[in-house]
Amino acid sequence: MNVFNCKATETTPLVTLNHENGELTIEGNAIPDNAEEFFDPILTWLEEYTKNTTVKTTLNLKLHYFNVSSSKRILFIFYKLNELIKKNRSVVVNWYYVEDEDEMFEVGQDFAFMVNIPFHFIEYNPYLTATV
Numbered sequence: 001m002n003v004f005n006c007k008a009t010e011t012t013p014l015v016t017l018n019h020e021n022g023e024l025t026i027e028g029n030a031i032p033d034n035a036e037e038f039f040d041p042i043l044t045w046l047e048e049y050t051k052n053t054t055v056k057t058t059l060n061l062k063l064h065y066f067n068v069s070s071s072k073r074i075l076f077i078f079y080k081l082n083e084l085i086k087k088n089r090s091v092v093v094n095w096y097y098v099e100d101e102d103e104m105f106e107v108g109q110d111f112a113f114m115v116n117i118p119f120h121f122i123e124y125n126p127y128l129t130a131t132v
Contacts, residue, residue, distance in 0.1 A: 001052065004045045012038055013063065017045055022055040030066035030074070039073035046080040050087075057084060062096035062124075063104070075111065082115045092118050099123045 004017035013028035032038040059081060066074065084091045095108035105121060112119035 001045075001048055004042065006042075015042060017042070017049070019049055019053060020055070022053065022057040024057065024059045025062075026074075026077075027060070027062040029064050030070035032070065035067070035069035035073050039070070039076070043073070043076055043080065046077060050080055050083045053084070053089065056090040056092075057081060058092050058094065060094045060096070061108075064098075071107075075114065078111055078115045078117060081117055085116050092120060094120050094122055096122045096124055099125050 001019045003019065004015065006012070006015040008014035008028040011029060011031045011033070013026050013030050016023070016025045018024070030038075059077070061074075063074075078093070081091050081093070093112070095105075095112075097104040097108060105123075108119060108121060
């Protein structure tokens with residue numbers, strides 16, 4: 001299994017998925033023209049990862065904006081990680097949101113309600129904070 005890397009564009013996020021240390025990062029905008037096409041390789045990688053991993057998994061999500069079709073795929077990511085919880089594996093989601101942007105915080109809370117994964121909500125100032 002390889003480390004999955006995808007560079008950010010104006011419409012797609014940076015994605016780094018590391019099976020060795022369990023660090024998964026998605027950062028940037030998720031507004032691709034075809035969300036299914038963009039997220040399919042990520043979900044395929046996660047399918048293999050959830051079958052074989054024994055390490056603690058940390059998903060760092062630092063999304064600035066995402067569209068409805070991407071939100072559905074993000075939920076699929078959470079469902080995949082929820083399978084690890086069912087296998088008694090350690091999983092945590094770090095949900096980063098810009099300070100005073102209550103909408104993104106609330107969306108994260110909605111996602112957290114739909115799965116059994118512990119979410120840590122981390123407020124940040126984009127002008128003072130480096131990338132994840």
